[in-house]
Amino acid sequence: MKNRANIRSSVTEKWRYSVPGGILAAVFVALSYSDDGSTVSLGAVFFVGILVGVLSKRHYGTSKGTGVLTGLVGAVPVVWMLGQMLTDVSGLSGPAWFTATATIMTLFVVAFGFALSAVVGEVGARIGGAITGTGPTPDAN
Template structure:
């Protein structure tokens, strides 16, 4: 008997694909600069997701969440640097807590940007893209 592979819910397919595809591009921008990460790949993924789907708000937020997981690369570097810091114990705890807050804010910003971009993509689809009715003969 072969193991069954769980299927991905239909409303998560586009966000997982596009958000996941944006992660390497975001990481490349961070690795090239060494200090800043661009979320433009997540914005572009949100725009495409909004254009391709009917529920732009939900799909955009989900795409931003998946694409925003790239922020954890920076957070991992921050947490790995904490043991090298010197100072009282409360300072190390505060540094770790700040890393967690940074992660939450980074993912939230990614969700917001992708949701706005998805709304624009949905609007573009309605204006002249996917939703244009076929001309009558």
């Protein structure tokens, strides 16, 4: 079993590059948000995931898990999409069960957006880790 210092360092390793990378990706994802609110591009999450994977692999020797966190932080602009979708759903006419089902489906779409972003970020990080090679640099402690 890992001791507390190893667990803390493991968490720090994943968050050190993932959070700033995710914020950078979120900015580009927000800029890709279309005017009509129907599309959002996760390409930035992929490319920032590659960068995070390279940095993480160089410094810590592994890039596993960093892309998921980058993708989850990078997908925050999807919440804007949720707001617009819920507004559209509230304007639907029909029975209550119909509106409730549409609202639940909207929440599933947003959850799928976050899950897809996490997968795209992790794929990018794994590619970045593979590009880097093996292990941390000799000057990393």
